Amino acid sequence: MSPREAPTRPAQAWSLRLFGPIAAACLFGMMALTFASVVARYFLDMPIPGDGEMQSFLLGFIIFSALPLVTYMQRHIAVRSFAALLKGRALFVQRAFVLAATGIGLGFIGYLILLQAIELQEEGALSTYLNIPEAPFTYIFAALSGVAALVAFARLYLLLSGHDDVEPPDAETAGPE
Numbered sequence: 001m002s003p004r005e006a007p008t009r010p011a012q013a014w015s016l017r018l019f020g021p022i023a024a025a026c027l028f029g030m031m032a033l034t035f036a037s038v039v040a041r042y043f044l045d046m047p048i049p050g051d052g053e054m055q056s057f058l059l060g061f062i063i064f065s066a067l068p069l070v071t072y073m074q075r076h077i078a079v080r081s082f083a084a085l086l087k088g089r090a091l092f093v094q095r096a097f098v099l100a101a102t103g104i105g106l107g108f109i110g111y112l113i114l115l116q117a118i119e120l121q122e123e124g125a126l127s128t129y130l131n132i133p134e135a136p137f138t139y140i141f142a143a144l145s146g147v148a149a150l151v152a153f154a155r156l157y158l159l160l161s162g163h164d165d166v167e168p169p170d171a172e173t174a175g176p177e
Contacts, residue, residue, distance in 0.1 A: 022065040030058040050130040057137055064144035071102060071151045096159055103152035110145030117142055 037051045070076060117138035125134045 019065045019069050023062050023069070026058045026061040026065065030055055030062065033058070050127075053127045053130050053132070057132075060137060060141055064141045064148075067106070067144060067148040068151045071106065071148045072155065074099075074155070076102065092159070096156060099152050099156040099159060103149045103156060106145055106149035106152060110142050110149055113138060113142035113145055 033048070033051055033054055037048045041047045117135050120138055121133075121135035126132060127134060
């Protein structure tokens with residue numbers, strides 16, 4: 001099932017419309033910056049100042065803006081050898097357990113990132129070359145991790161209430177894992 005087929009509820013549709021373009025724009029920006037950096041460094045002998053730091057921030061945005069989408073589509077890295085044997089009630093319990101563990105894990109990660117953001121803000125941490133404050137980016141990453149946790153819990157709620165309309169990826173549609 002493609003992301004375009006999946007959203008049937010308004011909340012799902014806006015999240016896919018919001019996070020997908022953010023991740024795509026950051027990925028394009030990272031690609032363009034890498035291309036410009038290589039051209040500037042090797043052909044013009046003028047490296048772009050702070051390109052490594054900009055790449056780092058863009059990579060963070062790519063990862064954390066895509067995390068809610070990956071969680072919604074249940075496309076995390078998975079080992080399907082055991083899950084392929086499950087049917088009916090056992091598959092339902094396994095899906096519920098995985099969604100609950102995912103929500104708890106992402107919430108905990110978001111909490112740890114939030115603690116890191118608070119520490120960075122208290123220290124007044126700046127990036128090495130461009131002197132950009134690091135705390136605001138870290139707060140955004142913590143918030144996006146929290147959104148992904150909420151998405152996992154929303155999927156769990158839909159599963160438990162019998163309204164989960166997005167099937168988990170199966171062995172045929174999921175790529176190599």
